[in-house]
Amino acid sequence: MLTLQELGELALVERITQWLPGDSRVITGPGDDCAVVRGHTDAQLDWVLTSDPLVQGIHFADDATARAIGHKAVGRVLSDLAAMGAKPAWGLVNLVAPGSTNAEVVDDIYNGMTSLASKHGFLIVGGDVAQGSVVELHAFGIGELPRGSAVLRSGATIGDVLFVTGALGGSQAENHLCFDPRVQQGQWLRNWATAMIDVSDGLAGDLRHLCDMSKTGCDLNASAIPVSLAAKKLDDGTPPLDHALHDGEDFELLFTIPEDNLNLFTEAWAKAFPNLTCSMIGIMTEQTGLIRCIFPDGESVALEHGGYQHFNTH
Amino acid sequence: MLTLQELGELALVERITQWLPGDSRVITGPGDDCAVVRGHTDAQLDWVLTSDPLVQGIHFADDATARAIGHKAVGRVLSDLAAMGAKPAWGLVNLVAPGSTNAEVVDDIYNGMTSLASKHGFLIVGGDVAQGSVVELHAFGIGELPRGSAVLRSGATIGDVLFVTGALGGSQAENHLCFDPRVQQGQWLRNWATAMIDVSDGLAGDLRHLCDMSKTGCDLNASAIPVSLAAKKLDDGTPPLDHALHDGEDFELLFTIPEDNLNLFTEAWAKAFPNLTCSMIGIMTEQTGLIRCIFPDGESVALEHGGYQHFNTH
Numbered sequence: 001m002l003t004l005q006e007l008g009e010l011a012l013v014e015r016i017t018q019w020l021p022g023d024s025r026v027i028t029g030p031g032d033d034c035a036v037v038r039g040h041t042d043a044q045l046d047w048v049l050t051s052d053p054l055v056q057g058i059h060f061a062d063d064a065t066a067r068a069i070g071h072k073a074v075g076r077v078l079s080d081l082a083a084m085g086a087k088p089a090w091g092l093v094n095l096v097a098p099g100s101t102n103a104e105v106v107d108d109i110y111n112g113m114t115s116l117a118s119k120h121g122f123l124i125v126g127g128d129v130a131q132g133s134v135v136e137l138h139a140f141g142i143g144e145l146p147r148g149s150a151v152l153r154s155g156a157t158i159g160d161v162l163f164v165t166g167a168l169g170g171s172q173a174e175n176h177l178c179f180d181p182r183v184q185q186g187q188w189l190r191n192w193a194t195a196m197i198d199v200s201d202g203l204a205g206d207l208r209h210l211c212d213m214s215k216t217g218c219d220l221n222a223s224a225i226p227v228s229l230a231a232k233k234l235d236d237g238t239p240p241l242d243h244a245l246h247d248g249e250d251f252e253l254l255f256t257i258p259e260d261n262l263n264l265f266t267e268a269w270a271k272a273f274p275n276l277t278c279s280m281i282g283i284m285t286e287q288t289g290l291i292r293c294i295f296p297d298g299e300s301v302a303l304e305h306g307g308y309q310h311f312n313t314h
Numbered sequence: 315m316l317t318l319q320e321l322g323e324l325a326l327v328e329r330i331t332q333w334l335p336g337d338s339r340v341i342t343g344p345g346d347d348c349a350v351v352r353g354h355t356d357a358q359l360d361w362v363l364t365s366d367p368l369v370q371g372i373h374f375a376d377d378a379t380a381r382a383i384g385h386k387a388v389g390r391v392l393s394d395l396a397a398m399g400a401k402p403a404w405g406l407v408n409l410v411a412p413g414s415t416n417a418e419v420v421d422d423i424y425n426g427m428t429s430l431a432s433k434h435g436f437l438i439v440g441g442d443v444a445q446g447s448v449v450e451l452h453a454f455g456i457g458e459l460p461r462g463s464a465v466l467r468s469g470a471t472i473g474d475v476l477f478v479t480g481a482l483g484g485s486q487a488e489n490h491l492c493f494d495p496r497v498q499q500g501q502w503l504r505n506w507a508t509a510m511i512d513v514s515d516g517l518a519g520d521l522r523h524l525c526d527m528s529k530t531g532c533d534l535n536a537s538a539i540p541v542s543l544a545a546k547k548l549d550d551g552t553p554p555l556d557h558a559l560h561d562g563e564d565f566e567l568l569f570t571i572p573e574d575n576l577n578l579f580t581e582a583w584a585k586a587f588p589n590l591t592c593s594m595i596g597i598m599t600e601q602t603g604l605i606r607c608i609f610p611d612g613e614s615v616a617l618e619h620g621g622y623q624h625f626n627t628h
Contacts, residue, residue: 033397033512035363036464049349051406051454053444083347092365094452130367138408138452140365150350198347 004106004131005099012129015103016095019110019124035125037090044147047089050080051141056134060177066105068177069137070112075181076200077141078120079251082186083198085151086143088122093139096132109137120183149190151255156195156214160256162282168203168250169231169243176249185253188272192265193255202246204303206254207282207291214256217290220282220303245293245303256284318420318445319413326443329417330409333424333438349439351404358461361403364394365455370448374491380419382491383451384426389495390514391455392434393565396500397512399465400457402436407453410446423451434497463504465569470509470528474570476596482517482564483545483557490563502586503569506579510569518559518617520568521596521605528570531604534596534617559607559617570598 004012054060054073064072073093081088093113095106117124122141165182182198189196195214197206203225211218222241228250231243257265262280269278285292291303318326368374368387378386387407395402407427409420431438436455479496496512503510509528511520517539525532536555542564545557571579576594583592599606605617 033362033364033394033467033510036398036466037361037363047351048347049351049404049406049439049456050347051408051441051452053408053410053442053452055410055444055446058445080347084350090363092363092454094365094367096367096369096450125363127365128367130369131372132369132450133447136410136446136450138365138367138454140363140406140454142363142456152350153347196347 002103003099004097004101004103007103012103012106016106016110016129019107019114035090035092037125045144046147046150048081048084048086048143048145048150049141050077052076052080052139054137054139056136064177066108067112069135070109071116072177073137073139074113074116074122075179075251077139078116078122078181078183079198079200081141081143082181082183083151083196083253084143084145085149085186085190085193085196086145087187088120088141088183089144090142091117091122091124091139093124093127093137095127095129096134096136097129098133098135099131101135120181145190151190151193151196153195153197153210153213156210156216156256156284158216158284158286159259160194160284161259161262161280162207162218162220162254162256162284163278164199164203164226164252164254164281165276165278166250166252167226167228167277168199168252169228169240169247170234171228171230171247171249173230173234175228175230179249179251181251182253185273185276189253189255192257192261192268194258196253196255199250199252199254200248202248203250203254204245204291205248208289210254211289211291214284215288217285217287217292218282219285220291220293222293222295224279224281226277226279316417317413318411318415318417321417326417326420330420330424330443333421333428349404349406351439359458360461360464362395362398362400362457362459362464363455364391366390366394366453368451368453370450378491380422381426383449384423385430386491387451387453388427388430388436389493389565391453392430392436392495392497393512393514395455395457396496397465397510397567398457398459399463399500399504399507399510400459401501402434402455402497403458404456405431405436405438405453407438407441407451409441409443410448410450411443412447412449413445415449434495459504465504465507465510467509467511467524467527470524470530470570470598472530472598472600473573474508474598475573475576475594476521476532476534476568476570476598477592478513478517478540478566478568478595479590479592480564480566481540481542481591482513482566483542483554483561484548485542485544485561485563487544487548489542489544493565495565496567499567499587499590503567506571506575506582507569508572510567513564513566513568514562516560516562517564517568518605519562522603524568525603525605528598529602531599531601531606532596533599534605534607536607536609538593538595540591540593540595
């Protein structure tokens, strides 16, 4: 097996390049100073841009498989694009790795990245490599959508109904590495949602972002929050609902729907995505930033600030 | 002074966001899942995409100033965009740093980045942060140019004349941190150059990339190669010309001009950029990949493969 040190930069870049597919929209792929891409001209589009770091020891443990690392790096970007309602278009990836890394590990990482990318029409057209003490991927993504149609975090109004896809909590057991970014759902929701965010910091933390940006509060219906099987299985003394509220990296979509469209929406969702649940979990309220969890017995608990924060140890 | 650990991720992101300017083309800046940007609709454009890592201990030493680190991160991206002939448009930056980093260091980094960016109309519209063992910046850039007009590395033909801007060698003394990316020159050269690359791996290494992609060789005129004052001053036993040939990170533009346009080009350059020298240093030849350095006494030396390669220790 070859290490990156033995391989050298140019051979590494060549090896990586073989993972990147061609496409008629890619005028010049890897190999020049920049990639050259051509947008559509038959529509007036906006572009959405995002970048996500993936750092060994922070975003994945040392025992994560290389393929899963690649999957997660691209999945995080696709989840961000989905949360805007955008169609994935182009990506670039910077790889940082120690010189002692086996070249086959790089193959597996890029295999994981491009498998997920190609499934969603996301073209990785370039990037760069550098030496470092741990493995890192920095994935950059560009998505497109009709002009003015991006679904922002700031669009919710009082009375809008809050929904979340899938189930929440316990993702650290497995799901944070192999999740399925909600790319199709995000684009479909562009025609329905007033505000949207992907659940990466945990339901409570991301709902707070959405409330802060929309200048609303939210009453959550505790019994309606979809708790994942993984969270229920954890048996670590923390109630499963707390895992669903506070665990990070579910990568589900959290969004609001105007109350008037409620019935139309739930019917349309069931028809469009029969295999993915979508739970009505709350309603947007007047007092900015006040997020309350309402229990079946009528008890109401205001949620403190939460969610994962990098750099914080307190 | 606050450390990043004390500040926490959200306050850090807020602090960084203050460095990022608004613009009418930025529909939604930092704060959502993605930035939303709007391209021009009055022209048919291609987009060029590039990303560059900047890693402490690899791309800058521990004693580099924070402002210089920021300058270099954006400068590298702008230099890549220039090498395609593109106009800088949008950027994203991922910051990796230890929790013990002072928040003021981050301010200085972003000050260095945005000072250079704003000078060239490059808008940094977002990015992300993560914890890591050393400081890293991963800058991602999008540039625009008229459809089909990107200047590639592959466009040189036999007989084309090779030029380079500025002076080469010895950049490690200072210039690699405070260089001026050739943004205006790159765009201007779009109407003249048949092939172009920025000198980041060293003249010999980057000329090899250009020759390989263009399927040509090159005869360099040794006495015409512009050796920088820094290279002449080094006095380290290596001839200054060798520094000019092999040192990396000059970030000058290396490009080819058809022989028929030679006089027109040199006159036009002198008029357009009276304060930046542009040296005619060689001619593209038939034998693919054969790069020779021709000395005034007629001696000819074939250049071996060279230039900085990450991961290589041999």
